[in-house]
Amino acid sequence: MPDRMRKVLHAFAALADLGEEIAETSDFEEMVRSALHVVLGALGVRRGAVAEVERETASLRFVATRGFGESLPADVSLPLKTEGLHAAAKSNGNGGGAHALSKSELARVEREIKERFEGGAVEVVSTLVVRGELVGVIVLGGKASGVEFDAEDRELVRSLGRHIGVGLNNHRLLREVERRAEENRRLYEDLKDIYKDTVRAFAAAIDCKDKYTQGHSERVGKYSEIIAREMGWSEEEVEGIAVAGYLHDIGKLVVDREIINAPYRIDAKQSSELNRHPAAGYEILRPINHPFADIPLMARYHHERPDGRGYPDGLKDEEIPIGAKIVSLADSFDAMTTDRPYRRRRSFEEVITDFRRNAGRQFSPEVVAAFCRALLKEAHGETRPRQIIRLLGKGYVEEQALPALEQLISDLDSGTHVAAGQG
Ligand SMILES: [Fe+2]
Structure with missing residues (x-):
């Protein structure tokens, strides 16, 4: 070759x-x-x-x-x-x-x-x-x-x-x-951190205005998060509902400080002024581009009730977004379990009785059941750390009330929680 x-x-x-x-x-x-x-x-x-x-x-x-x-x-x-x-x-x-x-x-x-x-x-x-x-x-x-x-x-x-x-x-x-x-991921993380810090700052501003409910927004965020996780929501959705909990009362920023801080039960006129806060909150939150869905709606509907007697829109049952139902229960639970100027907080047994009476009226039964389950798991030491129990303070959840809690869960699951004479 x-x-x-x-x-x-x-x-x-x-x-x-x-x-x-x-x-x-x-x-x-x-x-x-x-x-x-x-x-x-x-x-x-x-x-x-x-x-x-x-x-x-x-x-x-x-x-x-x-x-x-x-x-x-x-x-x-x-x-x-x-x-x-x-x-x-x-x-x-x-x-x-x-x-x-x-x-x-x-x-x-x-x-x-x-x-x-x-x-x-x-x-x-x-x-x-x-x-x-x-x-x-x-x-x-x-x-x-x-x-x-x-x-x-x-x-x-x-x-x-x-x-x-x-x-x-x-x-x-x-x-x-x-x-x-990698750069985009970092930017996104930074942005999320800024958003979270802003949300925290707003929650602090809301709680500042209401001197009797210090830390209320933060606790509602925490309870909402725990309920959503118990209901099997994804971690991202859980993060979103925590934000909704933090911000649910943001509309109170436009309500007169005297009404919010009244050391007595407010009259009808003051009450209708106070009841503007969910719709006002919706208007405040709506223009913001939230990384999580439905935050403004959860604020708007956190005082709606399944029986249609809530406000501002009088929605019923399925018309109310599930997230708003969760925030609503978290909100009421914190109101019941913290002292106000005109009343002491309720005992744990009274709260269980309230849950039973109002499941299906004021609260969604499945949300109540989820919250009770999360609480029971904490009481039995199945979930750590004990977040709800820690927020409630030592000795609040008594051992002897646990059977009633268990009974309520099983009644809610089978739909037999409604007491006689209730319809
Ligand atoms: Fe509220």
Whole structure:
């Protein structure tokens, strides 16, 4: 076989090998090492390296090296003086379009790299260009045979280099996508934190206005969260209902402070003023782009009742969103279990009696059942930490009341909780 023919076949084989290596190796560094191996083998060269361009620093990072020993270990970075590369780094840093290097700029990069290797250690520098952009270089020492590189050898290096360049570029793009995804995730987390802090600040502002119910909004948020989790809601929905609990009384910000803080039972006129707060809360919350669904509606309907005697819209049963039913129960439970200026809080047994009497009237039976179950689990030590019990204070949930709680749950589940004479 003529020499020339053998060379062409050899080049084809090398290209095929390289394509396989690049397609099949998932580990990037491993892929580059194999590619370098193929190139060295195809040309009969003992010394060579592949570097990728790091645009942020306008330098070359040597991913794979062979035969240079200590003078060029892998993973070393070589800053480049070439202006074109700095311009590329800059335009990249500004998020602008890619900067394509001209032929003369590429030639300058090649010269610069050659100069770095003294004593003719490097004979060929081939720039790897993908869509006009410099993505890396192949550096080769002289042939083992001592024969000079001819035009065909250089063409073969360029052909192999195109594959390696695409491999480097894909890797770079993948890293870029990963970096952006990570950045987006972090931004989203930051945004969520800001939202949560804002919600907390509002809850504190609401509770500040009402001096007798300090911490009310926070407790309602906590109870709502516990009920929703007990009802099998997803963690994201649970987060959402906690926010609704925090904000349910935000409409009180527009109600007269004297009415909210009245140390006596308010009259009908004052009461109708106070009852504006769910609709006012809805108006306040509606323009906000909440990361959770239905927050404004939960505020609007937290004083609605399944029997239709609630406000502001007098909705019945299924017309009331389940989230509003949860907040409503959490709200009432906290009202019953905290002291007010005109009355002491109720005993735990009285609360159970109230739940029984009002399940189906003021409260949704399934929500009451869920709350009682969560409370019972805490009492039995099945859920830790005990959040409801801690908020209620030591000794509030008495051991001897637990059978009544269990009975209520089973009656609610079977629909037999309605007392005689109740309809
Ligand atoms: Fe309210």
